[in-house]
Amino acid sequence: MTEDIKIRAKDLNLHYGQKQALRDIDLDIERNRVTALIGPSGCGKSTFLRCLNRMNDLIESASIKGRVEVDGMDIYGSDIDPVLLRRKVGMIFQKSNPFPKSIYENIAYGPRIHGIKDKRALDEIVERSLRGAALWDEVKDELTKSGMALSGGQQQRLCIARAIAVDPEVLLMDEPASALDPIATAKIEELIWQLKETYTIVIVTHSMHQASRVSDTTAFFYMGEMVEMGPTQKIFTSPSQKRTEDYITGRFG
Amino acid sequence: MNKAWKGRAVAVATGGSAFATIGAVVWILATIGIGGWQNLTWEFLTQSPKQGMTEGGIFPAIVGTFLLVLLMSIAGVPIGTVTAIYLNEYVGRQSKVGRGIRFAVNTLSGIPAIVFGLFGLGFFIQFVGGGIDRIANHGQLVWGQPNILWASLTMAFLTLPVMIVSVEEAMKNVPGELREASLALGATRLETIWKIVLPQSASGILTGAILAISRGAGEVAPILFTGAAYFLPDLPDGLTSQFMHLGYHIYIMSTQSPDVDATRPIQFATTFVLLALTFTLNFLAVLLRWHMRRRAIR
Numbered sequence: 143m144t145e146d147i148k149i150r151a152k153d154l155n156l157h158y159g160q161k162q163a164l165r166d167i168d169l170d171i172e173r174n175r176v177t178a179l180i181g182p183s184g185c186g187k188s189t190f191l192r193c194l195n196r197m198n199d200l201i202e203s204a205s206i207k208g209r210v211e212v213d214g215m216d217i218y219g220s221d222i223d224p225v226l227l228r229r230k231v232g233m234i235f236q237k238s239n240p241f242p243k244s245i246y247e248n249i250a251y252g253p254r255i256h257g258i259k260d261k262r263a264l265d266e267i268v269e270r271s272l273r274g275a276a277l278w279d280e281v282k283d284e285l286t287k288s289g290m291a292l293s294g295g296q297q298q299r300l301c302i303a304r305a306i307a308v309d310p311e312v313l314l315m316d317e318p319a320s321a322l323d324p325i326a327t328a329k330i331e332e333l334i335w336q337l338k339e340t341y342t343i344v345i346v347t348h349s350m351h352q353a354s355r356v357s358d359t360t361a362f363f364y365m366g367e368m369v370e371m372g373p374t375q376k377i378f379t380s381p382s383q384k385r386t387e388d389y390i391t392g393r394f395g
Numbered sequence: 396m397n398k399a400w401k402g403r404a405v406a407v408a409t410g411g412s413a414f415a416t417i418g419a420v421v422w423i424l425a426t427i428g429i430g431g432w433q434n435l436t437w438e439f440l441t442q443s444p445k446q447g448m449t450e451g452g453i454f455p456a457i458v459g460t461f462l463l464v465l466l467m468s469i470a471g472v473p474i475g476t477v478t479a480i481y482l483n484e485y486v487g488r489q490s491k492v493g494r495g496i497r498f499a500v501n502t503l504s505g506i507p508a509i510v511f512g513l514f515g516l517g518f519f520i521q522f523v524g525g526g527i528d529r530i531a532n533h534g535q536l537v538w539g540q541p542n543i544l545w546a547s548l549t550m551a552f553l554t555l556p557v558m559i560v561s562v563e564e565a566m567k568n569v570p571g572e573l574r575e576a577s578l579a580l581g582a583t584r585l586e587t588i589w590k591i592v593l594p595q596s597a598s599g600i601l602t603g604a605i606l607a608i609s610r611g612a613g614e615v616a617p618i619l620f621t622g623a624a625y626f627l628p629d630l631p632d633g634l635t636s637q638f639m640h641l642g643y644h645i646y647i648m649s650t651q652s653p654d655v656d657a658t659r660p661i662q663f664a665t666t667f668v669l670l671a672l673t674f675t676l677n678f679l680a681v682l683l684r685w686h687m688r689r690r691a692i693r
Contacts, residue, residue: 235575
């Protein structure tokens, strides 16, 4: 059982100042699966996602209680360096955020920081990462072009390529397609299916259709609590909680 | 009738004030432009003063001004940049430390230039320089007297606020998403600042440096006691040398010269050079800032 659990949150509570944003979250995320976090705006799903690679550390007012384990290790333990954790747990943001550098430099940035200097090794990583993000064929002849010059969908795939260039084990995606048109969204979703062979993926989405299309497991968040979690199919056809049913049938949110 | 008169009076008063400003600018530029241009020759720019400074050129003053702002930048640009990094990247906008530093920076920018001169004399020359001489030179005067190093450091303090504000402004324009992207890839805070924030703020650092240089080139009061010399036919040959300076040269030519009338053409031409220098630098800074804004929008 524990073999298959990549990330486990236990009694996780988070406050922004006085305001409680997460309440007693218990949640297991399975290895090489896509787990979708759904729920109305402000329900805590993004906040929870950012607990998994300690990006909330950057927010001064945030205070966290409870445990988050990755491969059985408490990532909030005193011996954990968040910088090393983030190499293992990568993140894709809602708004694509390529560096104002060339396509090549965007992807080489992470590996360079982690000490890879050899040009040939970097070339190889850049190609592999761009292929992994299904972007290689579109940009292979213009790697020196600015990453900012790509279309919105391409930029987001560039960000995915950049994230996988440092060889993470987990990819956290915070509404990765919310700013994209349907065709670009479809490409990202297709990509997520391919990526789960290699990575454990946690995706926050406000689109229930997206959650049902891409995920194996779905967790429903509401007002800082994790209401229900289960196989995606079951959550969307016969949820056990009334609040979940109300949300997915569109009665609120 | 009465109201109409009032309206006309207000229009005349406000228009008159506005024209007074324009008039002053035009008058200064015209006087200096005509008077200076007539006396500007290649020899004037490349030769030393001659005949009790009633003839010859201002080459040592140009070089001295250049060296002053160069040394000032070498000291001021890194200190200003590092301060801005600390303010923008390490302490919170509303934290006590941040507000304390900002208050200090604002206060510093409000201190009269002559006070900086006295500070330089007391701190750099007497305390630091004098201290070095007592310890290293058996009390012989080497560092404990005015020189180009102390003048430059004094000027660096004067121009620090300009530098800090300009760099901080540029850093604020670097989107937070880029910092997050870098950190999420496992970069440390320092790596993020060094590889993402600083390169993105380069034009702000340059703008700050240019504005500081423009200010430093024009100020006379801070170098009055700390290093500027009346007349030196030779160029400075080290950090302990004194130097000539364009602004100071104008001052001594018009007040200390034995024959003020004879130096008048030189005064005009020197002022012309100084104005041309500061205008060019300010114009460059405006261009850079415009370029930076345009990039921030995109």
